[in-house]
Amino acid sequence: MAKKKISRRKFLVRGGLGTLGVLALGTYVFRNPIRREIIDFADSFVSPYSGTGTEPNLWFEITKDNTVILHSPKVEMGQGTFTGLAQIAADELDIDINQIQVIxxxxxxxxxxxxxxxxxxxVASMWMPLREMAATIRKMITIEAAKKLEIPVENLSTQNGIVSGNGTKITYAKAVENVTEWEIPDTPKxxxxxxxxxxxKPVARIDLKAKVFGDPIFGMDAEMEDMLHAVVIRPEHIGATYKSANFNKAAQMPGVVKVVQIEDWIGVVAKTYAQALAAKMEVDVEWNIxxxxxxxxxxxxxSVGNGNEVLVQKEGDNLDDDDKEFLEIEFKSPMGAHAQIEPNGAVASYKDGKVTVILSTQxxxxxxxxxSKALDIDTKNINIIPTYLGGGFGRRLNTKHAIKAVQLSKEVGQPVKYFFTRKEEFQNDMFRPPTHHIMKGKLNEKGQISNLEHHFASGNVAIDSALLPDIANTILGADFGAIRGGSIHYSAIENIRAVxxxxxxxxxxxxxxxxxxxANTFAIESFVDELALKGNQNPIELRLSQIKDNEEGIRLKNVIKKAQKEASxxxxxxxxxxxxxACSTDTGTPCAQIVEVSIIDNQIKVHKVTCVMDCGIAVNPDQVKAQCEGAMIMAMSAAMHEKMYIDDGQLQPTIYGPYDMALLKHAPKEINIHLIQGVDKPLPVGEPPLGPIAAAIANAVRRITGKRLTEMPLKLS
Incomplete structure (x- = not known):
């Protein structure tokens, strides 16, 4: 599809302020009550597309065989995004799902x-923009078809990639052939x-065939002509910095092209990966520890009480610490690694001031x-080509390894492929921070919760990240990544507080x-369950009585009641x-889960999970259910198995196996997913189901053993 001499029109993407716009407001109103409102709003706000390239003909390409290619601003991490986007676009384009590709x-x-x-x-953020883009490009195609057929636009209709009218027809491909200047109309209805x-509808994954047949679609599969291989030497101790090195022997190793030292790091470039790795072992590095x-x-x-304190939620009065009637429990969670299958890396080429990088990135x-900043190169001379991701989960929001790949390519004058080893991936992950929680609460004389407080401590999540380097801390004073799920959603409780x-x-x-x-839901939902036991009440009925009948409350109640019924x-x-x-609400998506658990040989065994979620419109219900299943299994792995720790100043473990993760034998034999549509738009799906599972398991174990498990991973001894 030709892109020259485009009639430019600023394409309106509806939906309000993007995330950065919301945060910018906080610059002027970041004191307590208004700040808490902003935090609450950001916790459920779905930001619309706010990037560049808002002309529909940049998004859609039509090939000679009448296939439509959607150039997606979102990448595919395995969650089925490309299929969902294909469904949305195809419906507005009037084409069959087999006629569209997504890259x-x-x-x-x-x-x-x-x-x-x-x-x-x-999917949630692209729902309106993509529909508008697709409807507009269909109108643009129809306009061009009208010119070629010499038929008024209003007499034409579209179906299955064909424009027809007055007994004649033309394919989309023929309609747009040789078009060099586009007329971009107002967005059609x-x-x-x-x-x-x-x-x-449950549509099959459009990337299914490529994955089944092992097509080279991931970052590790990427290659360039005359490509060399590289490894980088990293310290093993926390906080260690480069002091000195002797790499004379490494430089003489077979296949080694060059040993590169740039500032405080060393890279070895060789003809093969094995040669680069072997040479790396011969570099003698001394570190400052x-x-x-x-x-x-x-x-x-x-730990609660240490660091920067931010009041993120407050209604009514604080608990009186001298009150002997309130209950207090401490909860903890450990560091966690992403442990994705594909380690980080990139293939990069630097030539004549122009850069091309192929990598798995979010x-x-x-x-x-x-x-651009690191090498002082104009962004117009840098082409980033994203691939499918062999696991993302937030790990690939950090892409500084791409800079090293480009620098190495520049040093040797050839394309370079540089990937982490598994040990480097574990030791240099962007870890899930450990957390510490103190829950406080009290029942009144009617058995209702009169006070509920959540005090929680965490390391960085959003703060100092690649996505939001300084904004979160400077403007809000809180890390809104760490506070996700930290507020109390039992809105009928008179006195609540989250710090x-x-x-x-x-x-x-x-x-x-x-x-x-x-971690936050684990603490809150475990504690609420303990209050129910203390008051000798049904834990579900107690929760239902503590939720207001506003829009959010009704949707939360509906998923709770549905789960209660379906699981009996x-x-x-x-x-x-x-x-x-247990239940939670995340990014506006309420989710309730009930697990069935037993104890076998002093080990917790989850037999069955019932999950009910209200994600609005489920663009692809099968895909949404698969996301729920995957999210819950990942949450079970984190809740019952995974833990990073520090030994002799080093982050451990560094390989699979010692880093204990859920295996097939740990999966429940039965998982039942039920979807409710409580709003008329898609809402986030991939993360909300992770919230309740840890607390639900701990609550079941409490009933069997009488013991309250307060630390993840959940262990009986």
Missing amino acids: AASTASGIVDGLGTGGSLS LKPVADYKLVG PKKWTEQEIRALI VVGITQNQI QWHKTLPFATSWWRSLGLL YSDEVVNGKAMGF
């Missing part, structure tokens, strides 16, 4: 999403969702800007799928099995 837009396409891919926002043929951190010291840093635009304590750790912590939701919830322990319940 991740490179920066050379002119389409760059400044917020990248993450936060479970891909969108189709009613009820008339869509694909949205809301100012301190060997211990696990106990890190735990002491992340932040195409940010990667381009980081390289965050923030501390930056001596190693990198950042985004991890669901951010603070998993009972408080009783039957044949050694007990049920546990």
